[in-house]
Amino acid sequence: MTSSIGDVKPQNMMFDEPLLLKSGETLTDYQLTYETYGSLNEDKSNAVLVCHALNASHHVAGTYDGDAKTLGWWDNLIGPGKPLDTDQFFVIGVNNIGGCHGSTGPSSINPATNEPWGSSFPMVTVEDWVEAQARLATRLKIEVFAAVMGGSLGGMQALQWTIDQPKRLKNAVVIAAAPRLSAQNIAFNEVARQAITLDQEFFGGDYYQQKALPRRGLKIARMIGHITYLSDDSMDLKFGRALREDALRFNFGTDFQIESYLRHQGDKFAETFDANTYLRITKALDYFDPAAKNAGNLSATLTQSESNYLIISFTSDWRFSPSRSREIVEALVANKLDVSYAEIDSPHGHDAFLMDEPVYHNLVRAYFTRIWRDSNNVC
């Protein structure tokens, strides 16, 4: 696939204003790595922030050095003429703190010790990310976002924006998300963390200094995650019980295609992602629960919100099922907020939010067209 945006370059911005994290720890200074697509208009009203989920980064769209393999993770949705049209909007992708793609994270050098942070890197939360993203926006002279958008954990950040920064965004696009993780969601994350820490190359999180990488543990973590991204039906359609060879092998190699596929996905991921980051992002997922401060009442948490909302879920998503999105919708409706909700019929499970499904993409396109028209007084 080629990108309609073409080549892009990440940028870095340093911050020396201390960031007090929800955990109580403080990052005295930090770097954010980000990319932008399209142009900021004169009155700075066309900026859209795209928040990333567990496995992604600031590299939302475009390619690096013409290499099609480096295509951004949401390139099918974002670009010139795409549903989020960069001929109209100025789009920003930012790597979250704690990440492993440029922004300050566990693999960065801790200035206090001149060693990689490793196990000493603090826990980060969705609230911390929103605060850091808001500071980046301020530095880019963006006072109000036309929209903040994300899928899965990215959608949770968009929701948190409307709670923490209600005057700084006009629209929140929350796709395949949940207002908080269920016990089962937490359980899968915990098993993934156990697999990472079991790897003898983990060294308690301080593997950088050992020139080691807990690849096999991270591979297993990713395999577990991957199962929850696909639906049972889509796995059966794509792989079923197809064998790799003509007959069962009666050993512990890969008898079935699905085993081979998951191992390969796990290996690939473990080559490009940092285990300490994975540990922390899964904890940020577990901790996300904006309703907690109001004894579980999400509607009470959203009373200050002034945003309009587009909420989208996918029928076969069992990680964050449509009923989880409906919990968000109900809390918004209780606050008489402007909310559009769509449950998209899709066989692709949680991963559907990354796919080019026409009904879904047309919906996003229509929503952003409305934003653009409202903002430009076009009837």
Next chain:
Amino acid sequence: MTSSIGDVKPQNMMFDEPLLLKSGETLTDYQLTYETYGSLNEDKSNAVLVCHALNASHHVAGTYDGDAKTLGWWDNLIGPGKPLDTDQFFVIGVNNIGGCHGSTGPSSINPATNEPWGSSFPMVTVEDWVEAQARLATRLKIEVFAAVMGGSLGGMQALQWTIDQPKRLKNAVVIAAAPRLSAQNIAFNEVARQAITLDQEFFGGDYYQQKALPRRGLKIARMIGHITYLSDDSMDLKFGRALREDALRFNFGTDFQIESYLRHQGDKFAETFDANTYLRITKALDYFDPAAKNAGNLSATLTQSESNYLIISFTSDWRFSPSRSREIVEALVANKLDVSYAEIDSPHGHDAFLMDEPVYHNLVRAYFTRIWRDSNNVC
């Protein structure tokens, strides 16, 4: 809980007739460990074989040495006056080959080397188990079972009995089973296996000689399994997002009750179960596919069956959902076999088959009452 059966004792039987396994390998001799409850009647018509699933053993009912903690895994269903009434039936539980509770398995001594089998123990399949169980029945002078019964993988064995030994059982009770694993089922098993083999105490499967045990890998495997045994809803009812302490800890300990519960279950399991057995039983699950020899047509595989069937599924079971049981039912109906099917409304997921749910237990009771009456010509 106390057992109505009271104390029981396992027995061992040695076999020196070679067992040709489906893998092509042969076990020249082997031991089966089994227990019996109730008394075999004069015409040997009241015997019921109970097959065990992944995590269990021959110890189906009763206690050892009066210790309530040693209660058999299906004691709530089987005993004097219980749904499978041992005042009427002679019940046999047998540890499968490859197991770790007495029958020949990876931790047994390989007579050819005088060392534990370990990694060299062959793969075993449901078909192999049925053959071994049939030989045990012959040695116990049981020509025809009144019923063969099991839940989950145990139910798959009951189904296989009706295919391989159609004249040696009158009834098959197949609970919470599936005619074959889905890609997702296989995927979860594969991740569990990867976790076991990642453990540095695994030593390629030859850990006995190293005085080592891959406890942490097996713990993770069990945690993954456990998630699939419970329903999302039952986990939320039992644990939700309840914390272990008053506040989030912002570290990698256990913030949530569900984490603590799963770790504890995993630790407990890893103390009593053998990792090599777990690896092989998950492969036996993956390999089970009686329809494969007829290009996926289960009905064609069942044409020789003469058994009556009771098939039971549970509404919230997402490991082997009701639709999987209905596949079996449809294949039986296509063969004009006598089949009773019930979909039990339960919130407890796959684990419901082990629970004392009145509607479920009453159904099993009614089925066995019918068997007993038919067999004794009682109207």
